[in-house]
Amino acid sequence: MRYVVIGASAAGISGAKTLRMLDKKAEIILVSKDKNVYSRCILHHYISGRRTVKELDFTEKDFFEKNNIKWINGVMVIGLNNDDKCLSLSNGDILTYDKLLISSGASAFIPPIGNLRGASNVVGLRNLEDAIIIKKQASKVKNVVVLGAGLVGIDALSGLRDSGVNVSLIEMSKKILPLQLDKYTSKVYEDKFKENGVNLKLDVKAEKLIIDENKNPISLLLNTGEEVPCELVIVATGVRSNVGFLENSGVDTDRFGLIINEKGETNIDSIYGCGDVSGRNPIWPTAVKEGIIAANNMVGNEMIMTDFFGSKNTMNFEGIATMSIGMIEPIDETYIEEVKIDGTNYKKIIHKDGKIYGSIIQGDLSYSGILTQLIRENIDVSKVKKSLFEIDYSDFFNEEKNFEFSYE
Structure with a gap:
């Protein structure tokens, strides 16, 4: 079995690593236009001088050698022929595959502002x-x-x-x-x-x-x-999915990017996708998990992506930490917004009928883990008889046999 992975960022590396964990004997080839593996999330650390190119690499040392993955780097995929199960590469080579994982990511979008696209710098x-x-x-x-x-x-x-x-x-x-x-x-x-x-x-x-x-x-x-x-x-006005090479390939795309389901499947049986190439949920943890999900389904282990958390963001600028999840403002009057401000610490929770739909925490993020769990597990907070800002794990860790939670 030959697996080919396109892209060497979060989704592609995650997918390739998972494929090797699940299939020790398969041939795995990763193709990328990048000559280095690096985290896009911390490119600003390179600009500021805080990290070198080597320090941007999020993989273990000798990742490709240890995982027996052939890496074709500095080469773009420019075409896909599904009938022959092959890829056309920018160096003139043709690469065949049995199963393909498309994680080609996205590129910066330059808006049509006068002179912007034709100018230097x-x-x-x-x-x-x-x-x-x-x-x-x-x-x-x-x-x-x-x-x-x-x-x-x-x-x-x-x-x-x-x-x-x-x-x-x-x-x-x-x-x-x-x-x-x-x-x-x-x-x-x-x-x-x-x-x-x-x-x-x-x-x-x-x-x-x-x-x-x-x-x-x-x-x-x-x-x-x-x-x-x-x-x-x-x-920094947005990105466009790298799906140009899929033109006339028969692989379905839309205005966002590659169309995949919760298993990472495309409309073609042998072709899967993950990460920013779909144009949805463009955050690092989601891309990593999508790579794991797609790789499992490629080898026949059925796995479904459920907790996309596409709207969870954690940031730290100017020494000020902030996390936001989901809805940042109530969309109508049926939602309840509760805010607590304590000095430089800010907490906001948006909820309705016992379900939390969104939250923002700034300053002290120690409560973020509990909030994330409440949202991920869809826990009914109306049954907890205390302030939403004072809930702890003991309030909802008791799980009954029917997978419901009991509350003190």
């Missing part, structure tokens, strides 16, 4: 190559614009924090981290960034990148008429 922060460019150029310029204040944009900002450049953060929303945080917790970070010299522009749109005759950035024109100076632009 415009880069995303998705791959190691992006981080290398940013680090190199940041040492040469005075002004940097980060376009987009989601997690990737804030990562870029954090990486540049001590570089000596002037950083402007541009965001269409009225707050930073709009998908992860509420107004209160966003403002905590906003105030800290401003305190540290970040030029923060919220509730604005980028209209056009002003460039010189050599297509180098000069400034970014906003819809307010203001021009924000920049010689380097880091674009």
